[in-house]
Amino acid sequence: MKKNARETAFALILTLVFLAAAGFIISRHEIWRDEAQAWLLAKESRTLDDLALRIKFDGHQALWYWGLFVVSRFTSSPAAMQILHLLIAAAAVFLFARFAPFPRAARILFAFSYYAFYEYGVISRNYGIGVLTLFFFCAVWKQRRRSLLLPALALLLMAQTNSTMVIPAVAFAIVSTGEAFFLRKEGRPRFLVFAAVVVLIGLGIGLYQSLPDQSSIYAKSIDVEVQPHKAYFIYRMIGKAFLALPDPGLHFWGKSILNRYASAPVTTPLLSGLILLFALVAMLDRPRALAFGVMAGGALCVFYYAAYLGYMRHHGALFIVFLAAMWVAAEEKAVPWGGAFLRGVARWGRKAAPAVVTGLLAIQTAGTAIAAAYEVQLPFSQGKRTAAYIEEYGLKDHVLVGDVPYAMSTVSAYLGRPIYLPRLERWATYTPWIEEVHRNTGMTEIMAAAERLSRETGKEYLLVLAYPLGEGSLRTRRLRPVAVFGGAIVEDEYFYLYQRDKRGVRS
Numbered sequence: 001m002k003k004n005a006r007e008t009a010f011a012l013i014l015t016l017v018f019l020a021a022a023g024f025i026i027s028r029h030e031i032w033r034d035e036a037q038a039w040l041l042a043k044e045s046r047t048l049d050d051l052a053l054r055i056k057f058d059g060h061q062a063l064w065y066w067g068l069f070v071v072s073r074f075t076s077s078p079a080a081m082q083i084l085h086l087l088i089a090a091a092a093v094f095l096f097a098r099f100a101p102f103p104r105a106a107r108i109l110f111a112f113s114y115y116a117f118y119e120y121g122v123i124s125r126n127y128g129i130g131v132l133t134l135f136f137f138c139a140v141w142k143q144r145r146r147s148l149l150l151p152a153l154a155l156l157l158m159a160q161t162n163s164t165m166v167i168p169a170v171a172f173a174i175v176s177t178g179e180a181f182f183l184r185k186e187g188r189p190r191f192l193v194f195a196a197v198v199v200l201i202g203l204g205i206g207l208y209q210s211l212p213d214q215s216s217i218y219a220k221s222i223d224v225e226v227q228p229h230k231a232y233f234i235y236r237m238i239g240k241a242f243l244a245l246p247d248p249g250l251h252f253w254g255k256s257i258l259n260r261y262a263s264a265p266v267t268t269p270l271l272s273g274l275i276l277l278f279a280l281v282a283m284l285d286r287p288r289a290l291a292f293g294v295m296a297g298g299a300l301c302v303f304y305y306a307a308y309l310g311y312m313r314h315h316g317a318l319f320i321v322f323l324a325a326m327w328v329a330a331e332e333k334a335v336p337w338g339g340a341f342l343r344g345v346a347r348w349g350r351k352a353a354p355a356v357v358t359g360l361l362a363i364q365t366a367g368t369a370i371a372a373a374y375e376v377q378l379p380f381s382q383g384k385r386t387a388a389y390i391e392e393y394g395l396k397d398h399v400l401v402g403d404v405p406y407a408m409s410t411v412s413a414y415l416g417r418p419i420y421l422p423r424l425e426r427w428a429t430y431t432p433w434i435e436e437v438h439r440n441t442g443m444t445e446i447m448a449a450a451e452r453l454s455r456e457t458g459k460e461y462l463l464v465l466a467y468p469l470g471e472g473s474l475r476t477r478r479l480r481p482v483a484v485f486g487g488a489i490v491e492d493e494y495f496y497l498y499q500r501d502k503r504g505v506r507s
Helices: 003-027 033-044 048-055 063-072 079-099 104-111 114-122 127-145 149-158 163-182 192-209 228-243 264-282 287-306 312-330 340-377 383-392 405-415 443-457 471-477
Strands: 399-403 419-421 426-428 461-465 479-485 495-500
Touching (some): 003 104, 033 048, 033 063, 033 079, 063 079, 063 127, 079 104, 079 114, 104 340, 114 340, 127 149, 127 163, 127 312, 163 192, 228 312, 228 340, 264 287, 312 340, 383 495, 399 443, 443 461, 443 471, 471 479
Parallel strands (some): 399 419, 399 461
Antiparallel strands (some): 479 495
């Protein structure tokens, strides 16, 4: 069997194993509000234009939503979204396993690393499709000298996935443009002008989509205030993002185990420094890869600083960009420069790169084991169980009144019906991220809305709350607890059901 055929067979087998393992964990994964938000936005949109208007309040690119729009024409079950996302994650695994210039051990470990398997595999968000398009670009990078059509298409798609992928798309576009500019005219690739137009259009659309509507709560000005503590936080975050080891416990998600130890203020900045130093050394004599890594990684850090600090799932883009940079570096010819010492350092970096990448992926695989263990044992969100209870006990036709608004989307997605949200004064399934979400609405207003809707419809109301009510509040408002759903991994997706207490009311 030829080498290409062997590599293809290896990639297919690994992808099938990934599908089986990730599919099992997904079958135990209850979607949370951000997953539900995207699904409901797409499901309730009548046309793609309608979908574009709804997305503008969330400030996301459209490619993931377009996929959900198509799938939601055939089914209303959120499980369809999870299946689609699993296939996208599997495609990214296949591309990495088949084309990434890393040892087989690294490619195997990548399939089960924390970001590839859990954050961008099990949890259905628009990050997975961003990784897929980035790896698609890396896979066709070698073709740029013959034709730029496929690399241009990859960059166009990458810019339509999420904001953290627009940044590496811009960085790769700059590197490719610079490379083409310095080539002699007869050596320039075909379709250069056409590819440049395609990339510019894609980047323009992607950047435009990242700007939310002015009435959205995300339409805030960029933070350019000098805050050394914030910059230091982002610097320390680099090491935690590369290791990606969640802190074991009920609420492990988004929390690094490195924060648990008293030595963290010393170890995390040291770890970040070592990672940055190694990345520089490993690409020291690969100017294109180095330029991409510096631009993309630096711009991501600026994005975290000025626009959105984010969580581990967002910071994972730094590690994915690092892999992409190492990928293109391995396929780039070395450019010796400097003295003997620097050339020796660069050679050491090249030789050490496969072992370092493999080691980082091995550590992240341990992070996957932690996450998967809790996923199997515990609900990620209690929205699914709450919806099942409401259906099982015949409460679905009650007047459902919910608070806090953003937490209700998970229940609505599984119920397949809207919930009245007093803070927004409307029936809704997902949360429109507008300023009125944060209006000061208390239990007095919530109860008034429930009573009014009950009178208007002639039906009993059921309060679906994301927080418990005290005994005093229950007595004062003549409510009784119906059910409590706690113990979820997402700590603010516990749900509490209350009904009118008729026991103390005389007929």
